[in-house]
Amino acid sequence: xxxxxxxxxxxxxxxxxxxxxxxxxxxxxxxxxxxxxxxxxxxxxxxxxxxxxxxxxxxxxxxxxxxxxxxxxxxxxxxxxxxxxxxxxxxxxxxxxxxxxxxxxxxxxxxxxxxxxxxxxxxxxxxxxxxxxxxxxxxxxxxxxxxxxxxxxxxxxxxx
Amino acid sequence: xxxxxxxxxxxxxxxxxxxxxxxxxxxxxxxxxxxxxxxxxxxxxxxxxxxxxxxxxxxxxxxxxxxxxxxxxxxxxxxxxxxxxxxxxxxxxxxxxxxxxxxxxxxxxxxxxxxxxxxxxxxxxxxxxxxxxxxxxxxxxxxxxxxxxxxxxxxxxxxx
DNA sequence: GGGCGGTCCCGAACGAAGTTCGGCGCAGCG
DNA sequence: CGCTGCGCCGAACTTCGTTCGGGACCGCCC
Numbered sequence: 001x002x003x004x005x006x007x008x009x010x011x012x013x014x015x016x017x018x019x020x021x022x023x024x025x026x027x028x029x030x031x032x033x034x035x036x037x038x039x040x041x042x043x044x045x046x047x048x049x050x051x052x053x054x055x056x057x058x059x060x061x062x063x064x065x066x067x068x069x070x071x072x073x074x075x076x077x078x079x080x081x082x083x084x085x086x087x088x089x090x091x092x093x094x095x096x097x098x099x100x101x102x103x104x105x106x107x108x109x110x111x112x113x114x115x116x117x118x119x120x121x122x123x124x125x126x127x128x129x130x131x132x133x134x135x136x137x138x139x140x141x142x143x144x145x146x147x148x149x150x151x152x153x154x155x156x157x158x159x160x
Numbered sequence: 161x162x163x164x165x166x167x168x169x170x171x172x173x174x175x176x177x178x179x180x181x182x183x184x185x186x187x188x189x190x191x192x193x194x195x196x197x198x199x200x201x202x203x204x205x206x207x208x209x210x211x212x213x214x215x216x217x218x219x220x221x222x223x224x225x226x227x228x229x230x231x232x233x234x235x236x237x238x239x240x241x242x243x244x245x246x247x248x249x250x251x252x253x254x255x256x257x258x259x260x261x262x263x264x265x266x267x268x269x270x271x272x273x274x275x276x277x278x279x280x281x282x283x284x285x286x287x288x289x290x291x292x293x294x295x296x297x298x299x300x301x302x303x304x305x306x307x308x309x310x311x312x313x314x315x316x317x318x319x320x
Numbered sequence: 321g322g323g324c325g326g327t328c329c330c331g332a333a334c335g336a337a338g339t340t341c342g343g344c345g346c347a348g349c350g
Numbered sequence: 351c352g353c354t355g356c357g358c359c360g361a362a363c364t365t366c367g368t369t370c371g372g373g374a375c376c377g378c379c380c
Contacts (some may be wrong), residue, residue, distance in 0.1 A: 001218065012212035016176045019337060019367095030359050035339070046218040050210060052172035058161065058206040060310040066256060066265055090310065094303045096226060099238045100296035102293060105226055105265075111310050115178065136260035142247060143254045145211045150220040150271050179338095179366060190330050195367070 001046065004029065007150055008037055009046065013146040016050040053145070061109035064138040065116055068102035071129045078129050079103070085127075091119050161206065164189065166309055168197055169206065176210040201269040213305070221269035225276055228262035231289045238289050239263070245287075247274040251279050 007027040024034035041047045042134065056062065070076055079097065086092050086106060096105040110116045116135070124133055167187040171178065184194035201207045216222065231242055239257065246252050246266060256265040270276045276295070284293055 009212065009214055014211070016210035018213045020339095021337060031337085032341090032360075033358050034337080036358090044218075046215050048215050049305065050176035050212050051174070052169065052176045052210050053208040054169060054173060054307060055206050056307075058204075058309075059307055060306070060312045066258060079312050083201040083300075083302065087304070090308055094301070094305065094306065096296075096298050097300040097302075098226060098296040098298050100294070102296060105296070109307075111312065115310075134260070136256075136258040136262060136265070138256050139181060139257050140243075140257040141254065142243065144247070144252065145209065147214060147216075147219055147221070147253065147269075148217075148250055150275075152220045152271065180368095181366065191366085192331075192368080192370090193329050210332090 001149075005037060005041060005046070008034065008105050010039065010146055010148070011098070012038070012047065012050070056109050059109075060111050063112055063116055064106055064109045064141060066133050066138060067104075067106040067108060067120065067124065067133055067135040069104040069106060069124065069133040070101075071103050072131045073129075074103060082127070082129060089119075091115075091123075161309075165197060165201060165206070168194065169201065170306055170308070171205075172198070172207065172210070191233060216269050219269075220271050223272055223276055224267070225295045226268045226270060226298060227266040227280065227284065227293055227295040229264040229266060229284065229293040230261075230291050231263050232291045233289075234263060242287070243291060249279075249283055251275070251283075 004027060008023060011023045011026060020035050020038065021031045023038075024031040027034065029037075038047070056064065071078055071160055082104070083095060083097060086095050086104075091108045091110050092106055094106075094107040097103070098105055108116070108119060110119055116137075120133070120135060124130055164187060168183060168214070171183045171186060180195050181191045182200065183198075184191040187194065189197075198207070216224065231238055242264070243255060243257060246255050246264075249268075250264055251268045251270050253269055254267040256267075258265055268276070268279060270279055278296075280293070280295060284290055
C-alpha cells in the first residue's frame with residue numbers, strides 16, 4: 001500500500017468506471033502495471049467492490065430518516081436476529097450497531113412521510129425486543145466519496 | 161424508468177465495473193441498447209456516479225463513530241458554515257442534517273480511540289456554535305449496496 | 321384501411337480498451 | 351562481481367465501447 005496504490009484507490013473512488021488506461025496515465029505508470037496493482041488491491045480486500053450511486057428520489061425514496069432504537073435484552077442472539085430482520089426490509093439502507101445510549105441507528109429511505117410512519121408503526125414498534133425508538137428526518141445528506149488514507153505514524157492532529 | 165432501466169440500475173449497483181455487454185446479456189437486450197439506456201440514466205441524474213468501496217482499516221480508519229451535535233443559533237448561516245467546515249475534516253465521511261433532538265449526525269472514521277478523542281476535543285468542542293455533542297462508537301456497519309425502487313402507487317406496506 | 325411519423329431496438333463496423341506474457345532493469349545479497 | 355527476485359514495461363491478442371444506418375412496432379390522422 002504505497003503512494004501509487006493510494007493514487008489508484010483515490011481515482012477509483014472518484015469514478016469507478018473510468019478506463020484502466022486513464023488511471024494509468026494519471027498516476028504515471030503503464031496500463032498493464034496499473035491493472036496488476038488494481039487486481040492485487042481487490043484481492044487483498046482493500047477494494048471491496050464498485051457500486052453505482054443512485055439518486056434516491058428516482059427510486060421513490062425521497063424521504064430519509066435516521067431511526068435510533070433500543071432493544072432488550074441486549075444479548076447476542078437478540079442483536080443478531082434484529083439486525084438480520086432489518087436487512088430484509090427494503091426501506092433500510094444501512095444499519096449501525098453502536099455503543100452508547102442507542103443500540104441501533106437505522107438509515108431508512110421511503111416514499112413519503114406516510115410511509116415512514118407506516119414503517120415505524122408496522123415494522124419496528126411491533127417487535128417486542130424493541131423497547132424504544134426515536135426518528136430524525138434528514139434534511140440533507142452529504143457523503144464524501146473519496147477518502148484519503150489517514151497518517152499512521154502521526155500523533156492526533158491537535159488543535160489549530 | 162421502466163423495468164429494463166431498473167434491472168440495469170440493479171446490476172450497476174451490484175458491480176459498477178462489469179462490462180456493458182455482460183449487463184446487456186443479463187437483462188436480455190443488445191449491448192448498444194444497453195449502452196444508450198445507461199447513458200440516459202446518467203444524463204437524467206438517476207445514476208449519480210460510480211465509486212469504489214474501500215476497506216476502512218486499510219485506510220487507517222479502523223474506528224468508526226456517529227457523533228450527534230447540537231448547534232446554536234439554528235440559523236441558515238450557522239448551519240451552512242458548520243456543515244462546510246465539517247466537509248473539510250478528513251475524518252468526516254458523511255454528514256446528516258436532521259430535524260429532531262440533534263441537528264447534525266456526523267459519521268467519522270479514525271485510526272483509533274485516541275484519534276477519536278482528539279477529533280472531538282480539538283475539532284468539535286472548540287467551535288462556539290456547538291452547544292452539545294454525544295458520540296456513539298460503531299461496532300458494525302451493514303450497508304445495502306443494491307436498493308430496489310419502492311412501489312409508487314402502493315399504500316404503505318401495512319402489518320404482516 | 322392505409323399511409324405517416326416517432327420511438328425503440330438491433331447488428332455490423334471501427335477504434336479503443338482489457339488482458340496476458342516474455343523480457344528487461346534494478347536493488348539486495350552472497 | 352554475479353545471482354536472484356521483484357516490479358515494471360511494451361507488444362500481441364482478445365474483448366469491449368461507441369457510432370450509425372436500418373428495421374420493427376405503435377399510435378395517429380387523413
